[in-house]
Amino acid sequence: MSTDIKKDFLEFHGFPTDVILSIIDRAQFLAAAWADRAMPQSLSGKRFALINDDSGWRNTTAFDLGIQAMGGICVKSPVGLNLNEEPADLAQYLDNLFDVLVIRTKELSVLKDLASSALAPVINARTKSNHPCETLGD
Secondary structure: OOOOOOEOOOOOOOOOHHHHHHHHHHHEOOOOOOOOOOOOOOOOOOOOEEEOOOOOOHHHHHHHHHHHOOOEEEEEOOOOOOOOOOHHHHHHHHHHOOOEEEEEEEEHHHHHHHHHOOOOOOOEEEOOOHHHHHHHHH
16 A cells, blocks of 8 residues: 555664664654654554554554554554465555554564565564564663
8 A cells, every 4th residue: 555665663683773773763752742742643644454463452552542643543453363364465455455564463473474475564563572662662
């Protein structure tokens, strides 16, 4: 769906230092905007799939609130990964509906498989081995 250059956020490894520092600066700006209840509307009109293929609710709730606060449309999609559907088929279907895929699942490899087929950017909301958004928040 998106025509922008695809930018997945699956893990910090491989990002140059200047990019990480830029992400941290943006996170600090957004934290202040959140506290002031003055979030920029930079996600206005963007459709986000929020897929929780694991237990837990805190970080997916935070994503949901943040997306909505920035003007985005957040849909909690009841998608199960690693089931009967091939990642490429699932990615194609999700690409028809969403601009960004935010996914919490157990295995980073499953997330990478889906991201390699998806046109939409994929954000790692958490895996067993990697949790870049929480690391950023800390």
